[in-house]
Amino acid sequence: MDLNVNDGTRLSKLQLGRYAAGELTDAESAEVEARLDDADRAWLAEVQDAKDSLLSFDPGSLRARASSQTAEAPLHPQAANTTVWFGLVALLAALVLGFLLVGSPTDPAEIDPNYIGARGAVDAIQVHVWTDGALHPWEGEAVGEGDRLGFQVDATGRNGVVLLSVDGNGQVSVFWPESGNAPEPLDGDGLVKLPGSLTLDGAPGPEVFLAVFDHTATEAVDNARRLYQSGGPEALTEWAERADHVEAVVLERR
């Protein structure tokens, strides 16, 4: 059965769209006009009405969006050259000198005592596990199907976050934001709890949870998927190490 697949006896929406956009020649347009039925006219009217609903044309915003992906930091090593190496040595020397003069930028007393995460001295993504009726800091144990997790992220200097995971099958799942493409808004500074919790399915591990700050869900998912396909979980953790706007935590699955 064809389920009424268009056999060419009626106009497709692609043809109607091309007609509405003025892509057709005069002869092609005349042919379309001769074949319009009530449904076609209704669709064309819907397109006309939609012009009032559209976001205003904003070339600056479109250009910014166009450049936001191409401006993403390169995710594979660049070829080294002598000038770059001299520059890096000079920078490293300056950092060491600065460290010796100023001291550690991180005062241990300011670190939340509940920070235990899996990466780095100050963790921008923290996992909590539901046990005995409450969420407790994750202590590195393997997690499994049915386990309930909560998350906190460091909102300092950040406006929004996409929290997603890539499991052992390479399946990418977005948990925050719950819908739409805009990141989950973050208010204030320091650790912020993401609303609610999630319950794990039976996917294999390791499962890499990523907090991607101030980028859309689509950008975060596309990059995560691409990196996993090219280099597995290690590529994701390397991304987090390299990019300021990405944090990662790896959970082993039972």
Next chain:
Amino acid sequence: MQPTDAELADLYDRYAAVLFVRCRSILKNEEAAQDAVQETFARVIRNWDTFRHQSSPLTWMYRISTNYCLNQVRNSGTRRRKLEDHKAEIGSRHTESDEGRTDHQRVLELLDQVDDQTRACVVHTFFDDCTRNETAQLVGLSVPTVRKRINEFLDLARRTFQAAVPLLVALSAAWSTSWI
């Protein structure tokens, strides 16, 4: 090379509304459809050297927006599966009812189980009411392959829903008319 503001404005005036109506019919969400239109035009800018030589800019935009919309659908469906318990315990922040979206969501979740090219074939055939020739041109496959992919999807739908024929006929009709 980049388009001028005047060139972009002309494209936006000609194509944005068509794209918006189409994306809205796939995503069933006005905000998401607006975002899909913006993303499509951003990609026009990024790929201007390729785009400006297209004989049918709309055909190029259909390809781009199809992939984007289907990725949005895929992300949305995945989110819903895992956050189900979470919503039930703390209460949802969203007011839309699940009931009216069940059939739509079921078919979109089914699309998530097939490969990208098959998904595109299904969208162009049932959402855009394209002929097989048009679908083949949009997806870059031969007509026999398009026919095969559609039939495979319908077989999957029948096995999954056990009443897929009337379901898909009803949905095809629903998507062909106003989205509201």
